[in-house]
Amino acid sequence: MAEIKPTASVKATSVQPKKSSNAISWIAPVVCIIAGYAIWRFILGGADGFTEPDKAGGFWPHHKGPKDALHRIYEGGIIVPLLIGMLLMVIVFSIERFLTIRKALGSGSISDFIRKVQYHLANRNVDAALSECDKQKGSVGNVMKAGLRRYKEMISEGGLSTEQKVVAIQKEVEEATALELPMLQKNLVFLSTITSVGTLIALLGTVLGMIRSFAALGEDGGGGAAGDLAVGISEALYNTALGIGTSALALIMYNVFTTKIDAITYGIDESGFTLTQSFASLYK
Numbered sequence: 001m002a003e004i005k006p007t008a009s010v011k012a013t014s015v016q017p018k019k020s021s022n023a024i025s026w027i028a029p030v031v032c033i034i035a036g037y038a039i040w041r042f043i044l045g046g047a048d049g050f051t052e053p054d055k056a057g058g059f060w061p062h063h064k065g066p067k068d069a070l071h072r073i074y075e076g077g078i079i080v081p082l083l084i085g086m087l088l089m090v091i092v093f094s095i096e097r098f099l100t101i102r103k104a105l106g107s108g109s110i111s112d113f114i115r116k117v118q119y120h121l122a123n124r125n126v127d128a129a130l131s132e133c134d135k136q137k138g139s140v141g142n143v144m145k146a147g148l149r150r151y152k153e154m155i156s157e158g159g160l161s162t163e164q165k166v167v168a169i170q171k172e173v174e175e176a177t178a179l180e181l182p183m184l185q186k187n188l189v190f191l192s193t194i195t196s197v198g199t200l201i202a203l204l205g206t207v208l209g210m211i212r213s214f215a216a217l218g219e220d221g222g223g224g225a226a227g228d229l230a231v232g233i234s235e236a237l238y239n240t241a242l243g244i245g246t247s248a249l250a251l252i253m254y255n256v257f258t259t260k261i262d263a264i265t266y267g268i269d270e271s272g273f274t275l276t277q278s279f280a281s282l283y284k
Contacts, residue, residue, distance in 0.1 A: 202243020
């Protein structure tokens, strides 16, 4: 029988999954919609802002004669609180993503950090490179640190070929990357969804307002209802304006965050390339 030679095994990854709660993804939309209704009902729909307030009150008071443009928005109908809630969602998730991505960017320039690591690796000083990762404190630093730990292990590993060691380092970097990127992209789906849905909901509110206005015109026989029709149309268009504004803000913030995430992703890719190329050239 042929002799079977034992092969060295690579240790399991040292990268541990991050424990994170995503409660904001379901709490924030509910709270924002409730807040949107409260703003519409009690601020825009305050009885003091109308010449003929509905004293019965209730879920949707039918006030008449808004005194100013702010209270005229109230007459846009029940779609308005949805749009206000979506606007609040854009603000909430923009703040949440801003704080998360700012933390992920770490301190200092990513390109400067990678150059420092490259310098230390060229001088075979892995501990100094690890120290730079502790200073960076971002996603790129976390991925680089995971790779450097495996890099350091592979230097003293005698049972593997250089190619196997490089593969082990690359795998460590990939696993660390797989844990970092979802944290960066989390909750961006709300901004991308609101970008398109906000305008559609606004148009729905506008169409409903136009239907009511033309229905009222038909009931009055078209006589003196032209003024009421014009007012009704202007009220319906508040839905469009609010929806377009919300969608535009969501689109701007989405593009800002994806640009920053792309920069981090590029830094992570460059980190992996730096580690594998350095090891392959220095430890043949």
